[in-house]
Amino acid sequence: MSLIQQYQASFRDRNAYLSQEFTSGPVDWDDAPFKHTVRPGTFEVPLPAGAQLAERPAPGVSLAALAWALWHANGLLRRKLDVDWTKSASVLNHGRASYARGTASGGGLYPVELYLFADGLAGLPSGIYHHCEARSVLQRLRAGRCTPALAACWHGSARAGASYLVLTVRFWKNVFKYKNFGYQVVTEDVGAMLGTLLQVLGELGIGAQVRYRFADRRLAAAMGLDLDDEAPMAVLELAPDSGGAVLADGGAWQGRAAAPLERSRRVAVPELIRQLHAATLLDDVPPPRALEPWLPAGRRTALPAPAPLATDTELFMRRRSSMGRQDAGAGVSPEQLATLLAAAMAPYRSDVVAQPAGPRAVRLAVFAQHVPGLAVGAYAYDPAAHALQEEGGAPDPAAGLQRIYYLENYNIAETALLVAVVARHEEAYAAWGERSLRICNAEAGMIAQRTYLAAARLGLSCGAALGFNCAEADSLFQLQRPAESIVMMLMISGQGAPSGFTARFDG
Structure with missing residues (x-):
C-alpha cells in the first residue's frame, strides 16, 4: 500500500475526527x-x-x-459578523x-x-x-x-x-x-x-x-x-x-x-x-488513462428538470456556511434537489477526460429526510440520466443520524437532506496513481462550492463537513469499501437562520 493509499485509509477508518493519525498537539x-x-x-x-x-x-x-x-x-x-450558537460575542x-x-x-x-x-x-x-x-x-x-x-x-x-x-x-x-x-x-x-x-x-x-x-x-x-x-x-x-x-x-x-x-x-x-x-509530484506528464463514468445498476427514479442558475454579485455575498443554524423548515422540494445535484455535477473541461464531463473521480449520494414525495432513505445520483437510485432504507430511528457526525456544530435532524461526495479511490488510483488523491479531493471541493452557490441562489442553506464517522456514513449508503468511500458531507436545509440572527457589514 502506497503512502497516498495509507493516508486515504487513515481518513476512511479513523475512530475519531481528531485522531492521532491526523493531529498532534494543540493549536x-x-x-x-x-x-x-x-x-x-x-x-x-x-x-x-x-x-x-x-x-x-x-x-x-x-x-x-x-x-x-x-x-x-x-x-x-464582507466582514464576518453572522451570529450563531457556536460562537461567542468576543470573536466579533x-x-x-x-x-x-x-x-x-x-x-x-x-x-x-x-x-x-x-x-x-x-x-x-x-x-x-x-x-x-x-x-x-x-x-x-x-x-x-x-x-x-x-x-x-x-x-x-x-x-x-x-x-x-x-x-x-x-x-x-x-x-x-x-x-x-x-x-x-x-x-x-x-x-x-x-x-x-x-x-x-x-x-x-x-x-x-x-x-x-x-x-x-x-x-x-x-x-x-x-x-x-x-x-x-x-x-x-x-x-x-x-x-x-x-x-x-x-x-x-x-x-x-x-x-x-x-x-x-x-x-x-x-x-x-x-x-x-x-x-x-510529476516530472513526466504522459497522456492520462481514461476513467469511465460511474453507472448505477438498479432501477432509477427520474428527477424534475433542473432550473437554470445565473451568477451575480449578490450571490457571492449570500454564500456562507449554515454551521450552527440549520432549520429544516418546509424541507427541500424535488425541483430544488434536482437543481442542486445537476449544478454540482455539471460538465467542465479538464486534462483527465477527453470531452467536457462532470466530476469523474467522485460521485454523489443523497440521504433524503425532508423532501416531499421522496421516501426517507439513501439514494445514488446518476447524472447521465438525471435520476436517483435507491441505495438503502431509513436507519433505525432509535440510533438516529447524529451518530455519523463527531462534532456539535451541525444538528443532522434539522437537515432536509445530506449530500455525500463519494470518492472512487481504487478506480482513480488505477488511472492516475498518486496524483489521484489531489484530483479526487479537488473535484470534491468543486462540488462543495457549486452546491454552496446553487443553494444560495435557491434560498437554501448549505454546510460542508469533514468531521463525520466515515465507517457509519459509508454503511448508511451501502458503499463498497475500500474501493469507494465518502470524503465530504454537505448538509442542506430548507432555509437559513432567521433574519434576526444575522448581522452584515459589507463595507
Missing part, C-alpha cells in the same frame, strides 16, 4: 500565520474592487474580466475581524493563492503576478514573457498570447491548525476555488480548461517557489480554443520569488505533509 493561535499573502516592495497593478465593479465587463479575456473574476472568487467581500471585536470571500475554505483559513501568467494582455505588462486580495492588486513576481516557461510543463503545450491562472497552496496557512489532516483540506480548497473561477469565467464568456497534471518542479521553478512551503496544485488555461501558436520550451527560470510577510515566529510544516505532496 497555537497566538502564533497563527497571516490569512493574507502580501509581498512588500513589489511592483503592483491596482485592480477595481467592490463598488468599482458595478458593471459586468464585456465578454472575453481582458484585464477587466480577470479583475471581476478574481474579486468574486478571492476578494474580501474589531481586533479579530475576519472577512469572507466568494469561495469556501476549510476552517476559513484560505491557503489557496492565485497567480496570473500573462503575455500580451492589454493594460498589463507581461509577467507572473500574484493576486493580493488584501490590497486588491496584482503583485508582480517576475517580469517579461512568461508563457514559454510553461511549454514543457504538461502534455500538449502552452500557447502564444494565452493567459493562465495557477492555483497554489501555502501549506502553513492551513496545517498550523489541521496538522497532518491539512493535506485533505487544502486539496479540497483548490477544487472549491476552481469551481468558483469556472463559474464566473463562464458567465463572462471565457472558456477554461483545468490542468491537474503538470510537471510540478518545473512550474514551481518558473514561479520561484519552494515546493516545501508553497506548491502549484492546478492550472486554469483561459480561452484554450483561441488558436495561439504552440510555444517552444523557453527553459526554466532561476531564483526565488520575493518572500511574503510571515507573522508566525515558528513555521513547521509537518513532515508527513511534505512526504504526501512529494509522492504526488
Whole structure:
C-alpha cells in the first residue's frame, strides 16, 4: 500500500475526527500565520474592487474580466459578523475581524493563492503576478514573457498570447491548525476555488480548461517557489480554443520569488505533509488513462428538470456556511434537489477526460429526510440520466443520524437532506496513481462550492463537513469499501437562520 493509499485509509477508518493519525498537539493561535499573502516592495497593478465593479465587463479575456473574476472568487467581500450558537460575542471585536470571500475554505483559513501568467494582455505588462486580495492588486513576481516557461510543463503545450491562472497552496496557512489532516483540506480548497473561477469565467464568456497534471518542479521553478512551503496544485488555461501558436520550451527560470510577510515566529510544516505532496509530484506528464463514468445498476427514479442558475454579485455575498443554524423548515422540494445535484455535477473541461464531463473521480449520494414525495432513505445520483437510485432504507430511528457526525456544530435532524461526495479511490488510483488523491479531493471541493452557490441562489442553506464517522456514513449508503468511500458531507436545509440572527457589514 502506497503512502497516498495509507493516508486515504487513515481518513476512511479513523475512530475519531481528531485522531492521532491526523493531529498532534494543540493549536497555537497566538502564533497563527497571516490569512493574507502580501509581498512588500513589489511592483503592483491596482485592480477595481467592490463598488468599482458595478458593471459586468464585456465578454472575453481582458484585464477587466480577470479583475471581476478574481474579486468574486478571492476578494474580501464582507466582514464576518453572522451570529450563531457556536460562537461567542468576543470573536466579533474589531481586533479579530475576519472577512469572507466568494469561495469556501476549510476552517476559513484560505491557503489557496492565485497567480496570473500573462503575455500580451492589454493594460498589463507581461509577467507572473500574484493576486493580493488584501490590497486588491496584482503583485508582480517576475517580469517579461512568461508563457514559454510553461511549454514543457504538461502534455500538449502552452500557447502564444494565452493567459493562465495557477492555483497554489501555502501549506502553513492551513496545517498550523489541521496538522497532518491539512493535506485533505487544502486539496479540497483548490477544487472549491476552481469551481468558483469556472463559474464566473463562464458567465463572462471565457472558456477554461483545468490542468491537474503538470510537471510540478518545473512550474514551481518558473514561479520561484519552494515546493516545501508553497506548491502549484492546478492550472486554469483561459480561452484554450483561441488558436495561439504552440510555444517552444523557453527553459526554466532561476531564483526565488520575493518572500511574503510571515507573522508566525515558528513555521513547521509537518513532515508527513511534505512526504504526501512529494509522492504526488510529476516530472513526466504522459497522456492520462481514461476513467469511465460511474453507472448505477438498479432501477432509477427520474428527477424534475433542473432550473437554470445565473451568477451575480449578490450571490457571492449570500454564500456562507449554515454551521450552527440549520432549520429544516418546509424541507427541500424535488425541483430544488434536482437543481442542486445537476449544478454540482455539471460538465467542465479538464486534462483527465477527453470531452467536457462532470466530476469523474467522485460521485454523489443523497440521504433524503425532508423532501416531499421522496421516501426517507439513501439514494445514488446518476447524472447521465438525471435520476436517483435507491441505495438503502431509513436507519433505525432509535440510533438516529447524529451518530455519523463527531462534532456539535451541525444538528443532522434539522437537515432536509445530506449530500455525500463519494470518492472512487481504487478506480482513480488505477488511472492516475498518486496524483489521484489531489484530483479526487479537488473535484470534491468543486462540488462543495457549486452546491454552496446553487443553494444560495435557491434560498437554501448549505454546510460542508469533514468531521463525520466515515465507517457509519459509508454503511448508511451501502458503499463498497475500500474501493469507494465518502470524503465530504454537505448538509442542506430548507432555509437559513432567521433574519434576526444575522448581522452584515459589507463595507
